[in-house]
């Protein structure tokens with residue numbers, strides 16, 4: 534749970550240099566780059582590397598993967614040097630630990646939230662959890678929210694809230710769930726992977742007003 538500090542902000546699914554630059558100028562804490570095969574925001578390794586080089590050291594780069602072979606994840610690590618790996622699929626803790634990076638585990642809250650929460654002890658190595666609104670087996674980034682009240686009142690590590698957030702609802706979400714941070718993709722877009730400057734700004738301002 535939050536310690537009362539402002540929620541951290543992660544913009545996810547960036548594909549354009551100008552959006553990365555704008556996000557950094559707005560002061561976000563994390564930039565998410567998607568390498569999952571089933572994503573319309575998927576980056577190739579060269580494009581991911583090029584975006585990564587624009588990000589200063591105080592902003593963390595999070596590489597998203599989903600049910601990919603270890604060699605593919607290792608190639609992302611080699612090419613992009615992410616600060617964090619975010620796993621979105623059915624990967625287990627041993628797999629997620631195997632790349633020499635801290636990892637966050639996305640938890641799909643869109644189907645059976647109780648079953649989703651029951652899976653948390655299976656990830657003792659996760660540095661954080663990211664609760665997302667999609668159902669298990671489905672990709673993220675679809676703007677699907679879940680019932681924020683279904684999250685536990687106490688967790689033993691940081692957690693991020695994701696799924697269907699935007700500048701209009703993020704303040705309420707933070708007030709209800711008190712997450713460590715908030716993650717947004719489609720809620721700041723004009724189209725898949727195309728971030729909108731005004732929506733990005735509105736999101737950051739809404740979080741900072743909480």
Ligand SMILES: O=C(O)c1ccccc1NCC(=O)[C@H](O)[C@H](O)COP(=O)(O)O
Nearest residue numbers: 545572672673674675676696697718719
């Ligand atoms: O964004 C994608 O296309 C994606 C594809 C496959 C796995 C994960 C993906 N995104 C995960 C994210 O962290 C999104 O930011 C998160 O699902 C929130 O998305 P949105 O509901 O659109 O804000």
